[in-house]
Amino acid sequence: MNDRLWGVKDVADFLGVPVAxxxxxxxxxxxxxxxxxxxxxxxxxxxxxxxxEAQP
Incomplete structure (x- = not known):
């Protein structure tokens, strides 16, 4: 399933930031x-x- 939505944990892992x-x-x-x-x-x-990508 390539088009599934990401949860908060997925995004936090991708960006390398805490969930909070x-x-x-x-x-x-x-x-x-x-x-x-x-x-x-x-x-x-x-x-x-x-x-x-839009972030400086």
Missing amino acids: TLYQWRQRGYGPKSRRVGRYVRYEPSAVRAWF
């Missing part, structure tokens, strides 16, 4: 775009990569 940092970024409106799916936060891998 992603939640803080999300609260502040910073970081890769995320969506809630039920009670879970999910990310599109392509959006995470695009956000990462």
